[in-house]
Amino acid sequence: MKKLPEHFIFGGATAAYQAEGATQEDGKGAVAWDAFLKEEGRFSPNPASDFYHQYPVDIELCEKFGVNGLRLSIAWSRIFPDGVGEPNPKGIAYYHDVFKQCIEHNVIPFVTLHHFDTPKALFDQGDFLNRDNLDAFVAYAKFCFEEFTEVKHWSTFNEIYPVATNQYLLGVFPPGIHFDFSKVIMCLHNMMVAHARTVNIFKDNKYPGEIGVVHSLETKYPVSDSPEDIHAAFLEDAISIRFLLEATYLGRYTDDLLAALDEICAAQNASYDFLEADYLEMEKASHRNDFLGINHYQCHFCKAYQGPNEIYHNGTGEKGSSVYRVNGIAERIYRDDIPRTDWDWLIYPQGMYDLLVRIKKDYPHYKKIYITENGMGYKDEFEDGVILDTPRIDYLRQYLSAISDAITDGVNVEGYFLWSLMDLFSWTNGYNKRYGLFYVDFETQKRYPKESAYWYKQLSETKTII
Numbered sequence: 001m002k003k004l005p006e007h008f009i010f011g012g013a014t015a016a017y018q019a020e021g022a023t024q025e026d027g028k029g030a031v032a033w034d035a036f037l038k039e040e041g042r043f044s045p046n047p048a049s050d051f052y053h054q055y056p057v058d059i060e061l062c063e064k065f066g067v068n069g070l071r072l073s074i075a076w077s078r079i080f081p082d083g084v085g086e087p088n089p090k091g092i093a094y095y096h097d098v099f100k101q102c103i104e105h106n107v108i109p110f111v112t113l114h115h116f117d118t119p120k121a122l123f124d125q126g127d128f129l130n131r132d133n134l135d136a137f138v139a140y141a142k143f144c145f146e147e148f149t150e151v152k153h154w155s156t157f158n159e160i161y162p163v164a165t166n167q168y169l170l171g172v173f174p175p176g177i178h179f180d181f182s183k184v185i186m187c188l189h190n191m192m193v194a195h196a197r198t199v200n201i202f203k204d205n206k207y208p209g210e211i212g213v214v215h216s217l218e219t220k221y222p223v224s225d226s227p228e229d230i231h232a233a234f235l236e237d238a239i240s241i242r243f244l245l246e247a248t249y250l251g252r253y254t255d256d257l258l259a260a261l262d263e264i265c266a267a268q269n270a271s272y273d274f275l276e277a278d279y280l281e282m283e284k285a286s287h288r289n290d291f292l293g294i295n296h297y298q299c300h301f302c303k304a305y306q307g308p309n310e311i312y313h314n315g316t317g318e319k320g321s322s323v324y325r326v327n328g329i330a331e332r333i334y335r336d337d338i339p340r341t342d343w344d345w346l347i348y349p350q351g352m353y354d355l356l357v358r359i360k361k362d363y364p365h366y367k368k369i370y371i372t373e374n375g376m377g378y379k380d381e382f383e384d385g386v387i388l389d390t391p392r393i394d395y396l397r398q399y400l401s402a403i404s405d406a407i408t409d410g411v412n413v414e415g416y417f418l419w420s421l422m423d424l425f426s427w428t429n430g431y432n433k434r435y436g437l438f439y440v441d442f443e444t445q446k447r448y449p450k451e452s453a454y455w456y457k458q459l460s461e462t463k464t465i466i
């Protein structure tokens, strides 16, 4: 039986917009999502899991079920309704109370400053494509470091790559732009610069605690041994993984990576322009990250592809409906021998192991890793108060075993945050893609532990993966 370390964190993960609801309460400012979702008309971010009011219940559940860390994000627009200017006392008081309750219940808060929810006022001015907004983010971060001194674990951003691609490639996040690789690359770079600047401010001011960034890293494999498919996987890896890890841990981009970017730009008629001064900031930060947060759910098998760009995002759970073909980079292939969820996410725990050992090998000064998200979206069935989510337990068992193997092989992983603590609102899937340890009846907001919650409690108590 595989074990996890004695002082491991068995956490649960959430995000403000997906959990809190109350999008117009107590002076919260608007975010671009409010209007975007309304226009789409598919689902509403209210009430979500009503964490804005239910947090005492959720935090008590954490304590009861051995969840000793809670990953959550601060909604920037609850603190600064327009992103800059006068802070909102009610938003500040709310988060102080959330953190206080966590601490009182032996649940360590791990706080992300930005989880897909830039205030609308700044978003409308170009979000992170607008360099002025980097200043606004850094000022907001500094305010939080000085205000929320009870927090000791900070992440700057959640998932820079999905921000850039969902906003400017897939178009499933506001502003809904498709296939604009210039914007994708500049968004990636600018957010990494904002991360570096924030880390440097945190360290220069000697704020207590630790700081890092959360990257979504989905391992890429060639679908065959052909040189073309191997190259396709190399290109996908370059833009979605190496770009972020080089920016984080080298503070610059290697020539090899820039050559891959140039190839992508040539195929996609795109360009980029990075400022020399940015590299100074990034290099300074590159040895100051206390941890790397990794969100990992799935991996991709890549096949060389030249043809029209074509992406269909499976946001309904209709298995087999996903399409991903990007000219000059890759087509993603679903293999019949690898199981996948109803949303076409491949269940391949080897991808987690390979990713972890690669980070240790390629970036030996990485210090520490937290798995900040991993879990299985599933159409849970509620029968007489019982939720038998056996496929989820099976998924968790496999991925945690891969993490345990990586730890045995010398990778320093110190915690795991299961996505999600309770069922949440999913940005592009709404409410039927459930991930929680706790089932949420979205009508009554009552919580019910799933079978996986009991399994996780036992894991947290015994550190043994059964």
Ligand code: BG6
Pocket: 015, 018, 158, 159, 162, 216, 295, 373, 377, 419, 425, 426, 427, 428, 429, 433
């Ligand atoms: C991560 C995000 O990408 O994956 C979460 O950080 C998100 O916000 C989670 O909800 C699961 O994705 P989805 O699309 O299934 O909700």
